[in-house]
Amino acid sequence: MLTKRIIPCLDIKEGRTVKGTNFVDLRDAGDPVELGALYAQEGADELVFLDITATVDNRKTLVNLVREVARHVNIPFTVGGGISSIADVSALLNAGADKVSINSSAVRRPELIDELALQFGSQCIIVAIDTRRVDGLDWVHTHGGRRITEIKTIPWAKEVESRGAGEILLTSMDTDGTKAGFANVLTSEISSHSSIPIIASGGAGTMEHFYEVFTEGKADAGLAASIFHFKEIEILALKNYLANKGIPMRI
Amino acid sequence: MKIAIIKYNAGNVASVMYALDRIGMNYSWTDEEEEIRTADKVIFPGVGEASTAMAYLREKQLDRLIPTLKQPVLATCIGMQLLCKHSEENDTTCMGVFDVAIKRFQSTDLKIPHVGWNSIEAQGQNPLMKGLKASEYVYFVHSYYAPLNPYTSAICDYVQPFSAMLQKDNFYAAQFHAEISGQAGQRVIENFLAL
Numbered sequence: 100m101l102t103k104r105i106i107p108c109l110d111i112k113e114g115r116t117v118k119g120t121n122f123v124d125l126r127d128a129g130d131p132v133e134l135g136a137l138y139a140q141e142g143a144d145e146l147v148f149l150d151i152t153a154t155v156d157n158r159k160t161l162v163n164l165v166r167e168v169a170r171h172v173n174i175p176f177t178v179g180g181g182i183s184s185i186a187d188v189s190a191l192l193n194a195g196a197d198k199v200s201i202n203s204s205a206v207r208r209p210e211l212i213d214e215l216a217l218q219f220g221s222q223c224i225i226v227a228i229d230t231r232r233v234d235g236l237d238w239v240h241t242h243g244g245r246r247i248t249e250i251k252t253i254p255w256a257k258e259v260e261s262r263g264a265g266e267i268l269l270t271s272m273d274t275d276g277t278k279a280g281f282a283n284v285l286t287s288e289i290s291s292h293s294s295i296p297i298i299a300s301g302g303a304g305t306m307e308h309f310y311e312v313f314t315e316g317k318a319d320a321g322l323a324a325s326i327f328h329f330k331e332i333e334i335l336a337l338k339n340y341l342a343n344k345g346i347p348m349r350i
Numbered sequence: 351m352k353i354a355i356i357k358y359n360a361g362n363v364a365s366v367m368y369a370l371d372r373i374g375m376n377y378s379w380t381d382e383e384e385e386i387r388t389a390d391k392v393i394f395p396g397v398g399e400a401s402t403a404m405a406y407l408r409e410k411q412l413d414r415l416i417p418t419l420k421q422p423v424l425a426t427c428i429g430m431q432l433l434c435k436h437s438e439e440n441d442t443t444c445m446g447v448f449d450v451a452i453k454r455f456q457s458t459d460l461k462i463p464h465v466g467w468n469s470i471e472a473q474g475q476n477p478l479m480k481g482l483k484a485s486e487y488v489y490f491v492h493s494y495y496a497p498l499n500p501y502t503s504a505i506c507d508y509v510q511p512f513s514a515m516l517q518k519d520n521f522y523a524a525q526f527h528a529e530i531s532g533q534a535g536q537r538v539i540e541n542f543l544a545l
Binding site: 100101102103104139144169172174175180192193194195197207220221222223265266293294295296319320349 | 361364365369372376378397398399461462464465466467468469483487489491492507508527529530532533535536
């Protein structure tokens with residue numbers, strides 16, 4: 100049976116993991132390669148590396164990092180942050196990334212999704228959507244959720260799918276950082292009307308939140324950063340919990 | 351041991367190379383007939399679209415070479431589909447090592463493509479699944495599938511049971527991505543290299 104996926108996200112700044120802490124098993128919690136390999140060993144189904152600085156100067160650092168991760172990690176991984184061209188994607192895939200995630204660049208120029216899907220195949224193109232509710236409506240935001248656009252979230256999700264996105268990484272800026280649970284209503288609305296997988300992000304605080312996002316939220320995968328990074332929840336314990344509640348898990 | 355990875359235009363093979371690096375094997379990435387023919391093991395990987403990939407293989411005459419290889423060949427994902435007879439993807443005639451027609455998943459309730467970790471079960475004696483659990487999770491990304499057939503050596507279930515692996519003589523094929531399927535995938539590759 101196809102399992103639901105648990106995906107830790109690692110924020111990267113200048114080639115180092117941000118917010119590292121408390122990993123007794125690690126020599127260097129700031130080393131994304133070591134942390135990624137540890138997550139893989141603990142049962143993570145995929146990894147997402149998000150370059151939060153994403154400047155031109157950092158591109159080479161990121162490509163080198165991707166190469167190192169690919170050498171040490173035997174599960175699929177995605178790289179995101181500041182990707183805006185075929186050349187960017189080509190460099191990351193050639194270095195060993197399995198998928199890339201695009202966000203602001205797709206909002207700026209939606210044709211980029213078509214171009215990347217045609218060039219590299221939909222399977223490796225994730226479109227990340229940052230959404231926030233304003234006056235009762237869900238709007239796409241860019242720049243880490245700080246800047247509102249004139250695009251409504253649900254039609255945008257449909258558009259990115261029709262343009263060839265292989266998966267959607269949906270982050271609710273309303274729930275992100277709250278640890279109060281995922282945005283299940285919106286996630287479910289989008290997942291029900293979509294034939295591509297939805298990765299839900301933002302708001303994970305407890306194991307139950309993952310149960311809810313897979314049932315109420317109809318998500319195909321759940322992504323979180325800090326709860327894994329600060330070891331508030333261990334991946335294997337989470338997967339056992341979910342499996343016991345009847346959610347298909349790879350254990 | 352000499353390992354040749356067949357070089358063609360289907361997708362990106364970096365993760366296959368890194369998987370071999372992780373188990374300490376050397377390899378060449380090549381479209382040269384002589385180098386492929388004299389290798390001990392041949393890997394035919396790939397992600398991509400069937401008709402574009404076949405057109406390129408024909409141009410390089412690799413479509414004639416590959417079916418005549420005598421050493422163990424491992425084809426993965428689109429590589430496996432190209433070894434079949436025909437693919438519904440843009441109505442493509444493929445190499446026909448396996449007399450199997452590739453079809454597109456059709457479902458009203460399940461998402462297409464089939465993306466993620468799903469369990470596979472070995473059929474009969476499957477040397478590539480030696481040392482693995484009876485049911486093992488591996489990573490899939492595909493919209494087209496090989497129906498069950500006499501060459502099926504492992505079964506996966508999505509929409510309906512389909513061929514996760516095929517085997518005939520020296521040809522071994524996997525629909526899933528062994529190179530990024532964790533310890534289980536690594537074992538499949540090691541088993542292939544040990545043939």
